[in-house]
Amino acid sequence: MGHTRVAVTGMGVITPIACHVEPFAEGIFQGKVGTGPITGFDTSPYSVKNGGEVKGYNPEQAFKHLPPERFDRTTQFAVGATRMALEHANIDANELPATRTGVAIGTTMGNQQTIEKRHDTRLAQGGDTAHVTYDQNYHYYPAQTITATVAAENDFRGPNMVIPTACAAGNYAIGYASDQIKLGKADYMLCGGADALSRACFTMFARLGAISPDWCRPFDQHRKGMMVAEGAAVLLLERYDLAVQRGATIYAEIAGYANSCDAHHITSPHPEGYGAVIAMNKALENSGLNATDIDYISAHGTGTKANDTTEFKGLQKVFQHHVHEIPVSSIKSLMGHTMGAAGAIEAVASVLAIHESKLPVNQNLETLDPEINLNVVNRPTDRAVDFVLSNSFAFGGNISSLILKKPCVGSKEEAS
Secondary structure, three states: OOOOOEEEEEEEEEOOOOEOHHHHHHHHHHOOOOOEEOOOOOOOOOOOOEEEOOOOOOHHHOOOOOOHHHOOHHHHHHHHHHHHHHHHOOOOHHHOOHHHEEEEEEOOOOOHHHHHHHHHHHHHOOOOHHHOOOOHHHHHOOOHHHHHHHHHHHOOOOOEEEEOOHHHHHHHHHHHHHHHHHOOOOOEEEEEEEEOOOHHHHHHHHHOOOEOOOOOOOOEOOOOOEOEEOEEEEEEEEEHHHHHHOOOOOOEEEEEEEEEEOOOOOOOOOOOOHHHHHHHHHHHHHHOOOHHHOOEEEOOOOOOHHHHHHHHHHHHHHHHHHOOOOEEEOOHHHHOEOHHHHHHHHHHHHHHHHHHOEEOOOOOOOOEOOOOOOEEOOOOEEOOOOEEEEEEEOHHHEEEEEEEEOOOOOOHHHHO
16 A cells, blocks of 8 residues: 555544543543443433433534434534544645545444434334334434435545444544555545444443443453443544645554454453454554554453453563553543444544653552553553554454554654
8 A cells, every 4th residue: 555644633522521632631641530320311220320421512513514403413423523623633624625535434333322212202102112113314324324424514525434343443444544545545534433322232231241330440350341431533634745735733643553353252352362462463564563662552441351351461462571561541441431432532542642742541440450460551641652552342353453653753763
């Protein structure tokens, strides 16, 4: 794919700890926790009650051409995060060449709330939910509506892709978008992930016994599980030379990425982290880096026994005796697991770590699991960061590792 460089020039985030980049940055660097009792649906049938909900998001401020009430919350999030990314990049959608600008968004549940709301309405009316009929808004349910709506709102006519690889989908979308630019198929890509809080998703994890009753505690010896959450993040990627020409602020570069599959189990990661090892090693190779070049690791870090242990085993195989030296944290401790948006939100956190020379805090860590020998960042920390590895793992064994770097940095020697 040649040597085309890909710049990150804008970011938009909608999360349980904050919306917009500046308050989000403050939240992750200070360890602000945004999880709490769920209000979006009745949790009385469940033994667990907490999750990560977005507060105060108004979709009417994001939509300029289409009626927001027509769309599911996931699609509304994607449109909103895109609008924020463009504003953060100090560029208007109509300034971008329509046929050279594309969209790639990852998701897990898609527009699931549309189905759940219609089901609830039918049930309240005493109807048979097995034979639900849908109004015209049902046409906006399919997952492709997410990227199609972002494109229609902004007149983006380039590559358009929804990537449904569950909780790794955000990283997959960023990797795909980067490839479109490197292959010469686009000059600008709006990419990331979006997922609204879904009762079906919450029910699934509750039935699996995977939800913590109080806090998400990645890597803690007494961790009790993950926390279902919602949110979105979109990054504006553009050809590096074009970004320089327009005088854009370049926050980071996409150094490389790689995808793999555990090929092991539909919900459980491979116990030795083999898929993670493949993705991380290939991402390093794709970036032209060695394991010792990485300054910070944004862990998948869900807070479940299986994930945290196997992620450590994978990191140990890749980084070997350096594994305990590299700072690691999971922002899922702050906002919960935002499903298909998680990788994208964590990519924004990684870019901010590079740009701000600060490390996101892994909150709620009281006693590090003695079987997990990692340098977990559990307090506000200033540190220069040139290269970040961000991991995303998903059901089905889908794994994606993304590497971001400081602009104009090619190697440790060049960085110094």
